[in-house]
Amino acid sequence: MRKTLALFDACNVQATFFITAFWAQHHPALVRKIAERHEIASHAFYHDRFDNADLLASRLELERISGKPVIGFRMPRLQPVDYSLLHAAGYMYDASVNPTWLPGRYDNRHVSRHVHDSGPLWVMPASVTPRMRLPIFWLSVKNMPLWFTRACAGSILRKEDYFSCYFHPWELEDISGYQLPFYVKRVNGRRLEEKMRRLLLWLGSKGTFVTHTGYLRATARLTGSSVTSGDRRNLSSRFPPVRALTHHRR
Numbered sequence: 001m002r003k004t005l006a007l008f009d010a011c012n013v014q015a016t017f018f019i020t021a022f023w024a025q026h027h028p029a030l031v032r033k034i035a036e037r038h039e040i041a042s043h044a045f046y047h048d049r050f051d052n053a054d055l056l057a058s059r060l061e062l063e064r065i066s067g068k069p070v071i072g073f074r075m076p077r078l079q080p081v082d083y084s085l086l087h088a089a090g091y092m093y094d095a096s097v098n099p100t101w102l103p104g105r106y107d108n109r110h111v112s113r114h115v116h117d118s119g120p121l122w123v124m125p126a127s128v129t130p131r132m133r134l135p136i137f138w139l140s141v142k143n144m145p146l147w148f149t150r151a152c153a154g155s156i157l158r159k160e161d162y163f164s165c166y167f168h169p170w171e172l173e174d175i176s177g178y179q180l181p182f183y184v185k186r187v188n189g190r191r192l193e194e195k196m197r198r199l200l201l202w203l204g205s206k207g208t209f210v211t212h213t214g215y216l217r218a219t220a221r222l223t224g225s226s227v228t229s230g231d232r233r234n235l236s237s238r239f240p241p242v243r244a245l246t247h248h249r250r
Helices: 002-010 021-026 028-035 054-066 083-088 138-143 146-157 189-204 212-218 232-238
Strands: 016-019 039-042 116-118 121-123 162-167 208-210 242-249
Touching: 002 028, 002 189, 016 021, 016 028, 021 028, 021 054, 028 039, 028 054, 039 054, 039 212, 054 083, 083 121, 138 146, 138 162, 138 189, 146 162, 146 189, 189 208, 208 212
Parallel strands: 016 039, 016 242, 162 242, 208 242
Antiparallel strands: 116 121
């Protein structure tokens, strides 16, 4: 995690960290350090099991530890979540959707790839390319050439004022000795850190890094503590491009 924080400081990145309450309980000082600059959002209470009661419990525990409000949620493994329960638990946005098809995991090609409202909540999908819906996320960033990631991100930014990409801090460690699939550990540690540094510097030249909540406020979707319906058609002309970088921690 410290490597990720140092990388973000060097590249002037402000991001959203989706953290489980269980991990936060074991690293409270680090969570408070993250919260000094970045947004803390819920990644449920545990990463390997889930109960509906965890929605409220994780939010309250993360708020207690970080000392900051928690209004965002991402379900582990990007599984579906009940928006009515999420709203009842006090959240204002969900980032659990990757609007693409991953064989064996999910098929969300029917879901809008734009930031959109779903009743009382904002839905903030991970970014995919406009036509083919190629996902630009941790696995593609590490396994595809940097020029390809830049090209895909550029195609998104030509259509949107929002680019959301996520990865895991543990990827910046040396995980070559672990029993993980080749595509997970093929690029890791210092090699991935340098690749991420170059990508972040390039993205920084295209706009401003903000948290998920920062984006919603900058685009007038959140006003105070309320969810405000926005007009996406006018956003590109009213606001400069922004980037919301999202990160998991178990």
